[in-house]
Amino acid sequence: MAGRFWDPDGTRHGGIPTYPFRLAPEGLATRRQLRAAGLRPGGQDIAAQLLWYSSRYRRKGRSPVRVAYLYRIDRALPVRPMTPAKWAALAKANTARRICTECRTDAGYVVPTSLGMCVTCHDSEERRAA
Structure with a gap:
């Protein structure tokens, strides 16, 4: 081959x-x-x-x-070095990934895109559906 x-x-x-x-x-x-x-x-x-x-x-x-x-x-x-503005933009983007779209709080971890919300909100929605 x-x-x-x-x-x-x-x-x-x-x-x-x-x-x-x-x-x-x-x-x-x-x-x-x-x-x-x-x-x-x-x-x-x-x-x-x-x-x-x-x-x-x-x-x-x-x-x-x-x-x-x-x-x-x-x-x-x-490689071009990171500027302070790039570091700030990266920190802002990473912080946004930790915010739950349902309860709007910092989950303390990166919210899984497969769930679209923090695990706590996802589990509570599953309980309501059952």
Whole structure:
């Protein structure tokens, strides 16, 4: 299967050099790998891509082939530092995630989006319905 994704010239996969999972050449990294190193792509174009099969995504209507784009490490730029305004906006957003939409109080934890309210309100609604 790995041979299907081996295309370092990019002739079969839209002009982008393509490699199988874990076989990318040195000097290339994914966004996550760049971020872990304190870098960002910095506006550069995609240098290559990784392709692999994933059984997790093998569902009707979905392609089981996953892709990760690779960027050149030597062209990557340092991550921009957080400004005080960005820190304040992030704190405000995280605080908003802790507010229950039903009782409008701070739940003390991030309210689950699957419930849409704090666990206490959800449990009391279930008791009323029963």
